[in-house]
Amino acid sequence: KQEVTQIPAALSVPEGENLVLNCSFTDSAIYNLQWFRQDPGKGLTSLLLIQSSQREQTSGRLNASLDKSSGRSTLYIAASQPGDSATYLCAVRPNFGNEKLTFGTGTRLTIIP
């Protein structure tokens, strides 16, 4: 059974710093991995999706990497801003024919102005 873990559970950093969020998964046989952002009491906003054949994806100040063989992904946020404060979730999809996502436990990020 796939298990997805995110460490740390919570992180506080001063504004302007670069930071890295971690996601690990136990079964490396994945189809893709997706990073989401969730604001309090809200739904999920998709940030980046990495296919299993890809090593990284970039969108603005966000960069996500994937090392499938070691079961790890990282989300790098450059020049953090208070508006980046939210909970970040990673999720893996097992294979093309299976659309179920397994979510990580999330990292609650607080950017201190």
Add this chain to the structure above:
Amino acid sequence: GAVVSQHPSRVICKSGTSVKIECRSLDFQATTMFWYRQFPKKSLMLMATSNEGSKATYEQGVEKDKFLINHASLTLSTLTVTSAHPEDSSFYICSARGGTLEAFFGQGTRLTVV
């Protein structure tokens, strides 16, 4: 990205009544929709997967008769919590997938049963 609209965003109901939550894909056809439940400070737990025109597939431990799911069209799925009890109070989120690889999520519904 594609837009998924979930309604209502908040609902309070009395114990024993039923509540319907709607999930709509606004600008794409969603062949598959997913319903999740999220407990406070916890991750999302998949409840069921629904394909348009078919019966939903429920995850182990989820009561089919308690959580009725209907996916009657390519743009609408509904979750009905029947005979709601306080322990059903939670945050419910739907997601929809069309022909792309990404899953798009609704805004969530905060259900409080009093």
